[in-house]
Amino acid sequence: MDAVSRLWRGGAAVWSPARTWLSLAMGARFSTSLARLGPPMTRDPGGRGVHWVFLGCPGVGKGTYASRLSQLFGVPHISTGDLVREELASSGPLAQLLAGIVNHGQLVSDEIIMSLLIKHLEHGATKANSGSILDGFPRTIRQAEILEGVTEIDLVINLKLKEDALLAKCLGRRICSHCGGNYNVASVNIKGENGRPDFIMAPLLPPADCASKLITRVDDTEEVVKERLRIYNEMSKPVEEFYRARGKLLEFDLPGGIPESWPKLLQALNLVDHDDKQSASA
Numbered sequence: 555m556d557a558v559s560r561l562w563r564g565g566a567a568v569w570s571p572a573r574t575w576l577s578l579a580m581g582a583r584f585s586t587s588l589a590r591l592g593p594p595m596t597r598d599p600g601g602r603g604v605h606w607v608f609l610g611c612p613g614v615g616k617g618t619y620a621s622r623l624s625q626l627f628g629v630p631h632i633s634t635g636d637l638v639r640e641e642l643a644s645s646g647p648l649a650q651l652l653a654g655i656v657n658h659g660q661l662v663s664d665e666i667i668m669s670l671l672i673k674h675l676e677h678g679a680t681k682a683n684s685g686s687i688l689d690g691f692p693r694t695i696r697q698a699e700i701l702e703g704v705t706e707i708d709l710v711i712n713l714k715l716k717e718d719a720l721l722a723k724c725l726g727r728r729i730c731s732h733c734g735g736n737y738n739v740a741s742v743n744i745k746g747e748n749g750r751p752d753f754i755m756a757p758l759l760p761p762a763d764c765a766s767k768l769i770t771r772v773d774d775t776e777e778v779v780k781e782r783l784r785i786y787n788e789m790s791k792p793v794e795e796f797y798r799a800r801g802k803l804l805e806f807d808l809p810g811g812i813p814e815s816w817p818k819l820l821q822a823l824n825l826v827d828h829d830d831k832q833s834a835s836a
């Protein structure tokens with residue numbers, strides 16, 4: 555029996571050690587009651603790091619903003635999409651199975667995602683109570699329930715963009731095969747409707763060193779992106795409601811590219827002073 559099947563053999567008895575692991579690794583605090591959206595920096599006098607989640611459709615920029623915030627707070631950015639791609643690139647036992655799922659825009663099973671997450675946490679990337687910013691997890695109600703059982707999430711940021719912008723952004727996404735840098739060659743310009751301003755997103759072009767080494771994700775084709783969007787609406791949209799009902803969801807409509815959106819996001823999170831201090835000491 556492989557590790558994933560062993561972990562999940564279908565019953566709570568088998569699942570509970572996995573939950574314990576996850577809770578230890580994520581520094582769970584069952585007793586805290588943080589279901590409010592106050593200024594994040596004043597929320598934690600005890601020194602507990604932020605426990606935040608990024609939700610949003612494919613291509614919305616979860617990775618970009620989660621990574622920036624994790625640097626700001628000094629907590630790990632955990633992207634399940636990255637964990638899946640790492641496993642795919644390895645010659646591990648799951649690689650072939652994952653390729654068939656991811657390359658068709660489907661979701662990996664909750665069981666496999668949990669096993670990848672636990673494997674990542676076991677390798678010590680996240681220290682107890684240090685906090686983390688999760689990106690791309692949870693993506694199903696089941697994942698959200700599991701997470702709720704093991705750690706207290708303080709805030710869930712739901713990034714939003716119009717569907718035509720999402721599609722253009724996914725199709726324009728490029729990664730430097732050498733340094734791993736993320737770029738976007740799409741130039742998005744969508745006419746505003748009903749008196750709304752036009753939506754403009756400038757390309758994020760690579761430096762000369764990376765320009766000849768760009769690759770496109772296999773799942774960033776038009777057909778697969780449309781399927782990922784459909785799956786998001788079916789499986790992941792309910793997760794928004796899950797957190798909305800708990801008073802933890804912060805909706806954030808991206809006003810444009812990173813230069814316009816980042817300062818507005820910091821404002822929405824009440825983090826402007828914090829970023830100023832960090833920039834000043836950089």
Ligand SMILES: Nc1ncnc2c1ncn2[C@@H]1O[C@H](COP(=O)(O)OP(=O)(O)O)[C@@H](O)[C@H]1O
Nearest residue numbers: 612613634635638656660661662667690691693
């Ligand atoms: N929490 C998850 N549950 C199930 N599948 C996941 C999860 N996170 C990532 N994946 C798989 O990895 C792929 C890439 O994830 P990600 O990089 O987060 O993509 P996206 O740009 O679609 O948000 C997804 O399409 C899905 O197949």
